[in-house]
Amino acid sequence: MSILVVVEHDNEELKGATLNTVTAAKEIGSEIDLLVAGFSCDSVADQACSIPGIGKVLVANKESYKNFLAENIGTLVSEVGKGYSHILAAATSNGKNFMPRVAALLDVSQVSEIISVLSEDTFERPIYAGNCIATVKSSDPIKVITVRATGFDDCEVEGGSATKEIVDLDSNLGISSFVGEELAESDRPELTSADIVISGGRGMQNGENFSLLEGIADKLGAAIGASRAAVDSGFVPNDMQVGQTGKIVAPNLYIAVGISGAIQHLAGMKDSKVIVAINKDEEAPIFQVADYGLVADLFEALPELESKL
Amino acid sequence: MKVLVPIKRVVDYNVKVRAKSDETGPDLANVKMAINPFCEIAVEEAVRLKESETAQEVIAVSIGSNACQEQLRTALALGADRAILVETELEVEPLGVAKLLKAVVEKEQPDLIILGKQAIDDDSNQTGQMLASLLSYAQGTFASEIKIEGDKIDVTREVDGGLQTVSLNLPAVVTTDLRLNEPRYASLPNIMKAKKKSLDTLTPEELNVDASPRIETLKVSPPPERAAGVIVESVDELVEKLKNEAKVIT
Numbered sequence: 001m002s003i004l005v006v007v008e009h010d011n012e013e014l015k016g017a018t019l020n021t022v023t024a025a026k027e028i029g030s031e032i033d034l035l036v037a038g039f040s041c042d043s044v045a046d047q048a049c050s051i052p053g054i055g056k057v058l059v060a061n062k063e064s065y066k067n068f069l070a071e072n073i074g075t076l077v078s079e080v081g082k083g084y085s086h087i088l089a090a091a092t093s094n095g096k097n098f099m100p101r102v103a104a105l106l107d108v109s110q111v112s113e114i115i116s117v118l119s120e121d122t123f124e125r126p127i128y129a130g131n132c133i134a135t136v137k138s139s140d141p142i143k144v145i146t147v148r149a150t151g152f153d154d155c156e157v158e159g160g161s162a163t164k165e166i167v168d169l170d171s172n173l174g175i176s177s178f179v180g181e182e183l184a185e186s187d188r189p190e191l192t193s194a195d196i197v198i199s200g201g202r203g204m205q206n207g208e209n210f211s212l213l214e215g216i217a218d219k220l221g222a223a224i225g226a227s228r229a230a231v232d233s234g235f236v237p238n239d240m241q242v243g244q245t246g247k248i249v250a251p252n253l254y255i256a257v258g259i260s261g262a263i264q265h266l267a268g269m270k271d272s273k274v275i276v277a278i279n280k281d282e283e284a285p286i287f288q289v290a291d292y293g294l295v296a297d298l299f300e301a302l303p304e305l306e307s308k309l
Numbered sequence: 310m311k312v313l314v315p316i317k318r319v320v321d322y323n324v325k326v327r328a329k330s331d332e333t334g335p336d337l338a339n340v341k342m343a344i345n346p347f348c349e350i351a352v353e354e355a356v357r358l359k360e361s362e363t364a365q366e367v368i369a370v371s372i373g374s375n376a377c378q379e380q381l382r383t384a385l386a387l388g389a390d391r392a393i394l395v396e397t398e399l400e401v402e403p404l405g406v407a408k409l410l411k412a413v414v415e416k417e418q419p420d421l422i423i424l425g426k427q428a429i430d431d432d433s434n435q436t437g438q439m440l441a442s443l444l445s446y447a448q449g450t451f452a453s454e455i456k457i458e459g460d461k462i463d464v465t466r467e468v469d470g471g472l473q474t475v476s477l478n479l480p481a482v483v484t485t486d487l488r489l490n491e492p493r494y495a496s497l498p499n500i501m502k503a504k505k506k507s508l509d510t511l512t513p514e515e516l517n518v519d520a521s522p523r524i525e526t527l528k529v530s531p532p533p534e535r536a537a538g539v540i541v542e543s544v545d546e547l548v549e550k551l552k553n554e555a556k557v558i559t
Binding site: 069070071074092093094096097098099100101103104105107108109110111112113122126127128129130131132133134135136137138139140173175176177178179180181182183184192196220228231232237238239244245247252253263264270273274275276282287289290291292293294295296301304305308309 | 320323325326328335407427429431432433435437439441445447450451453463466467470474475481522523525528529530531532535536538539540541543551555557
């Protein structure tokens with residue numbers, strides 16, 4: 001049994017979701033290799049080598065992999081992954097994009113977004129927006145798995161000395177190309193890895209009012225999120241959405257402000273350690289999952305909260 | 310241009326599904342069923358392509374029991390021209406669905422396939438990508454905007470850090486995200502008209518596809534319950550509790 005973990009990165013830095021994925025891999029077995037596919041991604045390969053408990057770090061350094069196009073990466077991973085019993089990647093927008101291609105090319109099913117490992121072939125994963133947890137057993141010869149980061153702790157990042165091995169495969173299908181991207185610039189922690197998250201919903205009324213959350217986020221070192229309603233209304237960009245089909249977060253403290261608590265939003269945050277809800281509607285479903293509820297007008301409560309932190 | 314829109318019959322998004330008490334599966338007795346919300350967005354996008362005369366024909370396809378006809382009729386009422394049901398009583402996994410859809414694609418030869426990015430029942434988020442892979446097509450997943458120019462399609466995608474745009478050779482597969490469009494409601498005259506549109510039925514055997522499952526569900530259990538919380542009376546009390554009781558801020 002041997003496991004291949006596909007590293008999530010941006011050609012410069014290894015991304016945090018990789019660390020949770022390696023932890024999941026270690027719960028499956030002990031023979032683990034990493035694959036870094038990208039372009040000019042030497043620093044990522046170096047970071048990967050220092051993760052303890054890794055056999056080899058395979059490096060596929062080609063221009064075809066620079067923008068992580070699913071067509072090219074999927075083909076590469078299916079080739080490299082043929083010799084492994086398990087292929088794992090983080091359930092990020094990138095992992096979700098290429099992993100099903102890998103599974104289809106290998107003619108195996110994929111197990112999406114596992115939250116725990118019960119044995120080498122049996123896993124738990126949420127279904128129905130997290131309202132049920134399914135225990136599933138895969139009978140495929142190669143298990144293709146995406147890992148929900150909130151289900152696993154970070155692995156250690158220092159002390160390892162894995163050896164690098166070059167993979168000289170250029171899987172350029174030539175059917176897709178990268179045009180451009182608009183990425184949000186922020187000095188705040190990443191939503192999915194922050195210790196504290198403060199999110200606003202429809203109750204914020206407009207995008208400008210999100211500045212009321214910013215003051216508190218600055219004091220707490222928190223990331224800022226949003227409900228689907230706030231994103232659909234154009235208050236804030238899509239990358240801030242927390243929920244079933246947005247980002248899944250499980251910080252130590254989650255503060256939901258002006259969020260009613262639809263099933264789909266709860267699916268993205270109900271594994272947070274401590275949940276605070278601030279809402280003027282005492283009947284709002286968010287209070288059913290909140291450890292601390294404050295029934296109040298957010299436009300009065302937020303400035304007061306900021307001043308008292 | 311011909312557009313194929315695969316759709317799925319799922320539990321309505323407002324229903325809070327619970328596990329059966331014997332943990333053999335989700336309790337779906339007497340729950341309201343509907344077209345998966347992301348699939349509805351896919352139908353809407355295809356119909357808009359037809360209305361802008363980019364597409365000439367929109368075909369809806371579903372895989373599942375006879376009851377899926379209901380959702381196919383909904384797609385027809387929203388503006389699809391005709392429908393295909395691949396009828397099976399078995400539960401088909403995304404890989405099996407992708408194989409069946411591939412067979413339908415080979416038969417129908419669409420230029421574009423638009424699917425929902427994820428079904429809200431099994432939350433797998435696999436079918437579109439698997440279909441694209443089996444067909445060796447390019448894919449634009451989690452689309453918030455599409456633009457067709459000649460034999461290419463530009464897809465703006467919702468990714469973790471923001472938005473990304475890719476250019477794909479047609480034929481291609483697109484999967485929809487929430488912001489692609491806001492689906493219309495079917496009007497009563499269109500619901501009546503939909504009853505007369507053609508709905509063909511095929512079987513996996515006719516398509517010569519083995520869609521047998523590879524994953525066994527051993528049990529379905531409820532998620533861990535959260536202990537009941539408290540309502541605090543003031544911001545002061547909240548801050549005090551977070552500092553001294555929960556100890557999550559300093």
